[in-house]
Amino acid sequence: MTNILLKVTGLKVAYGGIQAVKGVDFEVREGELVSLIGSNGAGKTTTMKAITGTLPINEGDIEYLGKSIRGQGPWDLVKQGLAMVPEGRGVFTRMTIVENLQMGAYIRNDKADILADIDKVFTIFPRLKERRDQLAGTMSGGEQQMLAMGRALMSR
Known part of the structure; x- marks a missing residue:
């Protein structure tokens, strides 16, 4: 049996009063490639931002390598090996x-x-x-x- 690297359970995320993610559950096991697919506004980016600590979650839990990471900031998560590369690149343009x-x-x-x-x-x-x-x-x-x-x- 392969290890569960990431487990998302009952994830709910809101922007103010607008519920953007309404109860997402999934697991990513070692060696798997998992995709979030949906139309614009379906909550894919919001889900990823919640997982990587750039958006707070309202309900649910996120486990990374068997431990809850709920409430941790991206600065803590990157030290644990969890990072997000969003659309829009975001490189340091004046650096090589x-x-x-x-x-x-x-x-x-x-x-x-x-x-x-x-x-x-x-x-x-x-x-x-x-x-x-x-x-x-x-x-x-x-x-x-x-x-x-x-x-x-x-x-x-």
């Missing part, structure tokens, strides 16, 4: 690709392994390696999204 990746590793204490992890990101996204010294703001939207994913991976 390498500097953006280094920012992803900011919370880490194993500075010696950071260069090796940058190389791993470059293996996943070879286009970033080609442009390693380029300012992130001068890249295409797709390249910036690759960089945002790479930066999240750098946090481990």
Whole structure:
């Protein structure tokens, strides 16, 4: 039996008086790929923001690696290995690709392994390696999204 990495139970999230998520339940097990699918306004992004601590939840619970993470902020969750890469990229436009990746590793204490992890990101996204010294703001939207994913991976 595979381990449950993420378990969401009875999740309810509201914006003021508007109930955006009305009781979501799902599990993500080790080795699985899970997608949230729905129309615009269905609550996909709201669910992800609640899981990653950027939105408070009204009801329900979220367990990550067997422990409740309800009420924890994103700064705590990223240290535990849980990060979100939203649409819209959100890269540091006036920093190079390498500097953006280094920012992803900011919370880490194993500075010696950071260069090796940058190389791993470059293996996943070879286009970033080609442009390693380029300012992130001068890249295409797709390249910036690759960089945002790479930066999240750098946090481990």
